[in-house]
Amino acid sequence: MSFLKFILKNPFRRKNSAILAIVGIAIGIIVIVALGGITEGLVNTFEDTIHAGGADFTVSGKETGDSAYGTNTISSNWTEKIANVSGVDEAFPIYVVLTSVGDDYMNTLIGIDPNGTALADISMKEGRIFEDNSSEAILGEIYAEDNNYSVGDTIDIDREEFKIVGIYETGDQNMAGGVFTSISKVGDLMDDEDSISNIYVKVNKGEDPQTVADRIDSQYGDNITTVTSVMEMTQMADMLNMLQASTWAISLLAIVVGGLGIINTMLMSVFERTREIGVLKAVGWSNRKILTMIVGESLVITIVSAIIGSLIGFAACTILGPQMGIEPLFTPKIFIQAFAIAIVVGIIGGIYPALKAVRLPPTEALRYE
Known part of the structure; x- marks a missing residue:
């Protein structure tokens, strides 16, 4: 041996x-x-979420809270304040909640302005983008395939009927199984029209995103947090x-x-x-x-x-x-x-x-x- x-x-x-x-x-x-x-x-x-789509960075609540991202929700008027900061090109709020969708007791529902979907890293595979403040929704292709939904079908969201007007695809796996609709509609469903979860921010061409983020922090850092990396979220x-x-x-x-x-x-x-x-x-x-x-x-x-x-x-x-x-x-x-x-x-x-x-x-x- x-x-x-x-x-x-x-x-x-x-x-x-x-x-x-x-x-x-x-x-x-x-x-x-x-x-x-x-x-x-x-x-x-969380890296996928924070660096979503064409957004250069995300603005979120300062403290730990009960929003879908683990931070407290913030007032919707912060969107206008952020949009007016020097160097900011676009600022679109999102409202992310967990609620009943279709046969699922809990699923991710994302509210956003129809014009801001480009910052959310989604592109339409079928159909079209939902209209603002309407009972229309678009589904992630994974969610649609798993539940046999097609464009033109209806789906119950928080006990209200929505028409499916599109199927989207995304590189963000956290959103591939979600549902998008108008942010104003999510506010109605949640009976909280004045709250948002985060703000997607796109800076002007030629601007350094970190410089703009620091600028926002210097003005409003006591109330909100600019997130350019998941590790900058204290609670995470x-x-x-x-x-x-x-x-x-x-x-x-x-x-x-x-x-x-x-x-x-x-x-x-x-x-x-x-x-x-x-x-x-x-x-x-x-x-x-x-x-x-x-x-x-x-x-x-x-x-x-x-x-x-x-x-x-x-x-x-x-x-x-x-x-x-x-x-x-x-x-x-x-x-x-x-x-x-x-x-x-x-x-x-x-x-x-x-x-x-x-x-x-x-x-x-x-x-x-």
Whole structure:
């Protein structure tokens, strides 16, 4: 039997101990992969939303609130104020709500001025844009296909009948399954004509968007926030930091438990194989080769844990994420991080038992029964 096969086979001679160690490490890996995918998905979704369409940046409420974007709604008169700031070419308000649409108890309804749809990154695939303050709506192609809607059909939105006048397509996955209608109509439905969620802003040609955004902040920064990147939203940054901290706290706990399991498993392995190790030393195995064997066996267990944990974490997120309204995004960095942690735990968990093994005097080991 080759040295490599020897290392691959040995950890599973004590199946119960190996399984317990694998489960402990795998739990930590599942948490790292699953929450990593959720975090990346949230960042991607909010980046899509904030950098929507032809808008150079977005203006939102200052404080955390109950709007669809997690900020407080703002008064509609802010649109005119923003439009009058030097360097601003266009400013169009949007009102995003979650309400009953068709057979869905909750879906995204987006209200916008018909002239501002270009800033929302949508283009008509069929039909036309809705008219202002009318009971007309346009549907995202994904929503229309999933629910078998066509141009000319009617759809109930918040218990009111709307005519479907168009099907749109978009590069923003957050809006592909949504419904657009006139912002004034959304205000009527919500009985809140004076509130909006955000303002899409387009700057004049030749203007630097960041400079204009800073200009708005300097004038109105006490009341509103200009968002040129998702990480500038304080509440999003706090939420993501909290999520990442939770990921590391939970995974660290699981990995510590798993690491102790690895050390215990490998110590038991060394104890049970005392005579075997003595024989190997007697036939010429060096301390370095013994150490490599023990650490290698520890790595086999943690790498198997990383593979199992990554697969379960990926599958769980992929299946359960969409049901919770989250589209997870998995990047190579997440899996590299998971495997790197597993390898470090494997090396650390194997070093102490390996040192115990190399310190065994061959003559005493051979006498061990």
